[in-house]
Amino acid sequence: MLSERRLEVLRAIVQDYVGTEEPVGSKALTERHRLGVSPATVRNDMAALEEEGFIAQPHTSAGRIPTDKGYRLFVDRLAGVKPLSTPERRAIQNFLDGAVDLDDVVGRTVRLLAQLTRQVAVVQYPSLTRSTVRHVELLSLAPARVMLVLITDTGRVEQRMIDCPAPIGETSLADLRARLNSRVVGRRFTDVPQLVSDLAESFEQEDRGTVSTVLATLLETLVEETEERLMIGGTANLTRFGHDFPLTIRPVLEALEEQVVLLKLLGEAKDSGMTVRIGHENAHEGLNSTSVVAVGYGSGDEAVAKLGVVGPTRMDYPGTMGAVRAVARYVGQILAES
Amino acid sequence: MLSERRLEVLRAIVQDYVGTEEPVGSKALTERHRLGVSPATVRNDMAALEEEGFIAQPHTSAGRIPTDKGYRLFVDRLAGVKPLSTPERRAIQNFLDGAVDLDDVVGRTVRLLAQLTRQVAVVQYPSLTRSTVRHVELLSLAPARVMLVLITDTGRVEQRMIDCPAPIGETSLADLRARLNSRVVGRRFTDVPQLVSDLAESFEQEDRGTVSTVLATLLETLVEETEERLMIGGTANLTRFGHDFPLTIRPVLEALEEQVVLLKLLGEAKDSGMTVRIGHENAHEGLNSTSVVAVGYGSGDEAVAKLGVVGPTRMDYPGTMGAVRAVARYVGQILAES
DNA sequence: CTTTGGCACTCGCCACCACTGAGTGCCAGG
């Protein structure tokens, strides 16, 4: 077991390293933190910490830097979440309040988060799996051409063009629209398939083909839209990464372009509470020298999607976690209002 | 005036420099290109080219590299557009054919372009200024709450929530919907304002407030949506930029995050034909060491939007131009079909 | 058992230096 002071030393190392980006030695530590012991003692502690794998030396005769394991301990036991200042909170609210639609909310959120944390921000669009249907609209554009518009409670709109096997009359279409809506409005996506399964049967023979096609398209759209989208921003902050650019930054940029990777990344985060994944804890190889701080957000109690930031393992965890949490809360509020 | 051979020397310099990324000297030139003259002669030519500002030396006793002006001459008079190979064309078509909706088309295009050119790709969404209205839908969600859905001929859908000053009945709403559609469907966005200007007057006193609000929102949406969106991809390719990373790459990433900057960038491109902006020809400072190759694309004859790539001034212009042109053509086809 | 000061050692970093070689400009002769 590590003594209280050794933890204190680790905390000091992490803080200094995050601040200076340079390996930190025993002497510098005693000078910058009031540990109340001599450098020699700190050296002993550092040896112990290294023994346990919390810190490491880049090369002999250099200071120590925290390992992933060290950061993990720091995050779990030594660091709190640093709340934002009141002006910051106000700025967030003002900025997000100006949003006009869902795209705008997500866009603003991603910019805000990037600016606040000075890191790469990732915001997932509110998921549709837990969403409900607000309205289904059918428009006849041509005799045998129908447009399906799906509106969700999170404010998202999706449309599909449908080529019908046979022309359908306006009245039949209006009929279908009405019946469809009476069955699915307010219901969850996942419940829709069984709610509409028998709908085609109640129509005239001549319209059944078309109705089936429309229903099939609706279900397809629901499934497709359950695959989630996301937005990223602040990639310019990657330039603050380290000195050894090309090698570090390249795989990160590549990973960030793969929506699939990012979705998986966010998906791995716990549904509730903040998740911090440090360095090699990230499954994706390109992100082995980055940490991901993610948290769920939602309009009500339930999280409907996640957002977070990606940055170097050497990041200001308390500050970042504070910003991420605050932004998630305000976005949740905004969504609840609309 | 520059002799034929001197132009040939310039071409050789550009080609070699693009290939090797290293300043090219007179001896290397005569070895790798059959110029039929000695290094000494080439040196004289180079001196002349430098005098005219087409090439420069990073430092004395180093080879020459092309200047922006040199690239300009190369692009204008020495380089053709290198057509893609048949397999490449086929790959493009296959890849784009799989797209299911507009977002998907744009997304695939941007990935394709980034991969093909190994540079940063920028694709503007089909512009709405030249678009027409396909349908306007009004949905009553609550007594005094209406949702406006706008569908364009390019397949885009926009929605707005409207809080009405007074409740409006279903019949009045249906009436409004019908009249609205009969006036604006098939019309250009720019024509809509005057087409609906007198519409409110024909309604009952009690509904006029709501009708005006709805119309105002519609116009607002049209204006807002005329501000164009775009998608970028391939930022990982920036790592191939040069050796002096942080300084070069940072402003570029920053510029790329500013949609406004990019839109202006594409906006500066000619409406028809390909536009190449080299280095300082770009208005934006952060892009002073990049070149932009852009071209309009559209479903018919008219260009409805633009796409292009951003890369180092030291890029393979013929190849890049070929790829950009080919992709634009195929996207145009896809859009025309849907 | 912990803490401390002392001490020898390691090793990355930097400044200095000389050498090498690619590349240049110039010039005189074909």
Next chain:
DNA sequence: CCTGGCACTCAGTGGTGGCGAGTGCCAAAG
């Protein structure tokens, strides 16, 4: 106008030595 020759420049390379931050270990003190 082209060419070969020649002197010159200068970035890059590699070797050397001193500096200093930082370490590990140890013996003595608390």
